[in-house]
Amino acid sequence: MLLPFILALAAAALPEESAQLTEPPLVPPVITRTTPAMVTVNLEVIEKVMQLADGVDYMFWTFGGTVPGRFIRVREGDTVEFWLANNPNNKLPHNIDLHAVTGPGGGAASSFTAPGHKSKFSFQVLNPGLYVYHCATAPVGMHIANGMYGLIYVQPKKALPKVDHEYYVMQGDFYTDADFGVKGLQPFSMRRAIDERPSYVVFNGSALSLVGDKALSAKVGETIRLFVGNGGPNMVSSFHVIGEIFDHVYTEGGSRAQDNLQTTLIPAGGSAIIEFSLNTDGTYLLVDHSIFRAFNKGALAQLKVDGASNKAVYSGKELDTTYLGDESVATSLKASTSRQAPQAVVANDGRSLFTRNCSMCHQPEGQGLAGVFPPLANSDFLNEMANHRRGEFVQFVLRGKTGKITVNSVDYNGVMTPVAGLDDAKLATVMTWVSNTWGNKAPPYTESEVKALREALPATPSTVGGHE
Amino acid sequence: MGHLSAALLLSVAQLSVHRVSVPEGRFAPLFGLEAKQRDLPVARFELDVRPVSRASFNRFLAAMPVWRRDRIATQLAEERYLASFERLSPGMPVVEVSYFAARAYCAWAGGRLPTTLEWEYAAAADETRRDASLSPDFAQRILDWYAAPSSLEALDGTGSPGNVYGVEALHGLIWEWTEDFNAQLAMSDSRQSGERNTNFTCGGGSNGSARREDYAAFMRYALRASLTPRATLTNLGFRCAAKGPS
Numbered sequence: 001m002l003l004p005f006i007l008a009l010a011a012a013a014l015p016e017e018s019a020q021l022t023e024p025p026l027v028p029p030v031i032t033r034t035t036p037a038m039v040t041v042n043l044e045v046i047e048k049v050m051q052l053a054d055g056v057d058y059m060f061w062t063f064g065g066t067v068p069g070r071f072i073r074v075r076e077g078d079t080v081e082f083w084l085a086n087n088p089n090n091k092l093p094h095n096i097d098l099h100a101v102t103g104p105g106g107g108a109a110s111s112f113t114a115p116g117h118k119s120k121f122s123f124q125v126l127n128p129g130l131y132v133y134h135c136a137t138a139p140v141g142m143h144i145a146n147g148m149y150g151l152i153y154v155q156p157k158k159a160l161p162k163v164d165h166e167y168y169v170m171q172g173d174f175y176t177d178a179d180f181g182v183k184g185l186q187p188f189s190m191r192r193a194i195d196e197r198p199s200y201v202v203f204n205g206s207a208l209s210l211v212g213d214k215a216l217s218a219k220v221g222e223t224i225r226l227f228v229g230n231g232g233p234n235m236v237s238s239f240h241v242i243g244e245i246f247d248h249v250y251t252e253g254g255s256r257a258q259d260n261l262q263t264t265l266i267p268a269g270g271s272a273i274i275e276f277s278l279n280t281d282g283t284y285l286l287v288d289h290s291i292f293r294a295f296n297k298g299a300l301a302q303l304k305v306d307g308a309s310n311k312a313v314y315s316g317k318e319l320d321t322t323y324l325g326d327e328s329v330a331t332s333l334k335a336s337t338s339r340q341a342p343q344a345v346v347a348n349d350g351r352s353l354f355t356r357n358c359s360m361c362h363q364p365e366g367q368g369l370a371g372v373f374p375p376l377a378n379s380d381f382l383n384e385m386a387n388h389r390r391g392e393f394v395q396f397v398l399r400g401k402t403g404k405i406t407v408n409s410v411d412y413n414g415v416m417t418p419v420a421g422l423d424d425a426k427l428a429t430v431m432t433w434v435s436n437t438w439g440n441k442a443p444p445y446t447e448s449e450v451k452a453l454r455e456a457l458p459a460t461p462s463t464v465g466g467h468e
Numbered sequence: 469m470g471h472l473s474a475a476l477l478l479s480v481a482q483l484s485v486h487r488v489s490v491p492e493g494r495f496a497p498l499f500g501l502e503a504k505q506r507d508l509p510v511a512r513f514e515l516d517v518r519p520v521s522r523a524s525f526n527r528f529l530a531a532m533p534v535w536r537r538d539r540i541a542t543q544l545a546e547e548r549y550l551a552s553f554e555r556l557s558p559g560m561p562v563v564e565v566s567y568f569a570a571r572a573y574c575a576w577a578g579g580r581l582p583t584t585l586e587w588e589y590a591a592a593a594d595e596t597r598r599d600a601s602l603s604p605d606f607a608q609r610i611l612d613w614y615a616a617p618s619s620l621e622a623l624d625g626t627g628s629p630g631n632v633y634g635v636e637a638l639h640g641l642i643w644e645w646t647e648d649f650n651a652q653l654a655m656s657d658s659r660q661s662g663e664r665n666t667n668f669t670c671g672g673g674s675n676g677s678a679r680r681e682d683y684a685a686f687m688r689y690a691l692r693a694s695l696t697p698r699a700t701l702t703n704l705g706f707r708c709a710a711k712g713p714s
Binding site for chain 2: 047048049059088089090091092093112113114115116117137138139142177187188189190191
């Protein structure tokens with residue numbers, strides 16, 4: 001009789017507060033308290049249709065209306081009073097298993113809730129770290145596959161050092177009968193889920209969640225902390241940021257940091273806390289370095305860093321010159337195909353030049369990646385340039401492009417890197433091929449026209465310096 | 469009084485027209501750890517062709533006013549009981565009914581709720597097969613309904629077409645009460661081992677299920693397990709059954 005009485009007294013003595021939950025990619029502010037509190041968390045399960053990729057809708061099951069669910073931040077030693085509500089319009093019962101809970105089922109049995117009901121249970125957060133929470137209602141795999149996961153951060157008693165930005169990113173794999181990009185409302189495919197063949201692997205519930213206007217942002221000289229989770233249900237993430245080295249990684253969300261990592265493995269149902277500083281400007285890509293997932297299944301997000309370029313850290317392109325070894329191969333290739341009709345030679349060369357120089361971003365059939373890389377196929381933007389602003393097309397290819405453009409009514413705000421290593425003849429070939437393939441139509445570029453257009457381009461710092 | 473009885477008889481007669489006979493057979497329910505549970509006999513029974521409609525339920529309320537929204541005892545239903553009733557069209561299935569109300573209706577209409585075994589046995593059939601539950605296209609059709617947003621308007625649908633027994637809308641329209649909906653005692657997360665209820669397990673534990681790939685059935689069992697008899701869900705209704713002629 002005495003023990004429950006003491007426990008009740010201890011709980012009653014704690015100051016009470018309501019947890020401030022945030023939608024991804026935001027993270028609640030650092031907890032500045034130095035003593036435990038009784039923290040109330042209110043989370044509502046909502047089943048709703050949202051965008052999985054451009055033009056692709058999916059019936060998500062969510063904790064709080066987003067995928068991943070709301071970010072929960074508490075402090076080591078706090079007592080949490082957890083309320084799980086199941087929206088009356090939902091079809092299914094749900095519950096929550098928080099990996100931060102010590103106790104059978106992680107709270108799942110205590111939070112099992114029918115539509116139109118809510119449940120309460122309490123737990124003490126004994127261990128600091130970054131923990132996954134997820135639904136554990138049968139069929140568990142399906143509930144997770146539909147987006148029912150999120151992160152709860154149990155801030156250690158001694159908080160991590162202050163940083164300029166904290167962000168919340170969580171990977172998940174999705175299963176539809178139709179392959180990536182097929183438009184319309186796509187139902188869950190049980191077969192593909194069991195076979196572990198995802199059609200989508202994305203960050204924050206959509207291939208478009210963190211690109212363009214919605215990219216993560218920071219400034220040169222700032223520090224950043226990513227709270228990264230992996231909801232799975234099946235895939236393990238090889239999390240990597242293209243062009244950055246992680247200064248510190250609290251691997252698997254634990255208490256010790258490893259320094260200077262390139263790629264960190266995040267298990268399904270696991271996490272990592274990743275810290276790095278931003279030394280120079282540019283757009284950095286967050287990817288699953290199981291790389292087909294990044295370029296073909298949506299596992300790609302952007303971090304845009306504004307500020308001054310630091311040329312000592314990264315110079316940009318300084319020199320481009322001829323390499324004869326490569327040329328000799330190209331020459332022999334040309335010789336071997338010279339018996340074909342001239343038009344065919346152009347077509348073949350055009351495709352191979354495109355494949356080697358352009359397709360890694362614009363995709364093998366020029367279809368692009370919605371919101372990230374503009375399409376070249378049936379492109380209103382490309383046709384307009386190739387027909388009416390022919391010099392601008394040359395400028396795009398040779399100088400690259402930074403900033404907003406609109407292609408087939410979709411806005412893109414990324415960075416195209418300059419195409420290097422092509423002489424005027426090859427430029428003419430590939431530009432002619434691209435502007436006369438996949439429904440595009442424009443007069444051919446000739447070598448002499450490209451030469452003239454190139455010479456007419458405005459001067460840039462690198463050409464002013466003069467390698468030519 | 470005599471007038472009321474006549475009306476009652478008439479309505480029962482009308483209802484019975486909409487009931488069909490489901491022949492006896494054998495069925496392996498979703499959860500059966502022991503071999504003898506995996507092949508259960510099902511006796512011949514009668515089952516309503518469609519879920520009980522708003523119009524039918526309205527007749528019940530007229531005859532048994534104690535079940536009206538403004539009269540029902542709080543022990544017998546939650547606050548949401550029949551909350552949308554006035555907005556349903558007559559042909560829509562009645563929803564937001566508690567287990568107690570559903571049972572009372574079936575008794576009034578000369579029947580009872582179907583058992584879970586009977587319901588699942590009938591619902592495993594499609595238009596041509598008595599057991600289509602493991603066929604991928606059948607399962608996917610049901611899952612597609614589970615994935616569609618729930619709304620009042622969606623109650624206007626027809627649901628699944630008549631199956632080999634002539635029973636309609638067992639899928640694709642609403643969830644339905646069964647007589648022993650909570651007999652499974654399946655907790656949501658029955659991953660705990662060593663307790664009485666190891667049937668409804670997740671992860672590796674789901675090997676206990678006789679039909680691991682029958683995701684649609686998993687979801688029905690999960691839904692039933694989440695209910696209490698007072699529950700009134702916006703997409704939960706019922707149909708009645710009766711013992712078949714012996």
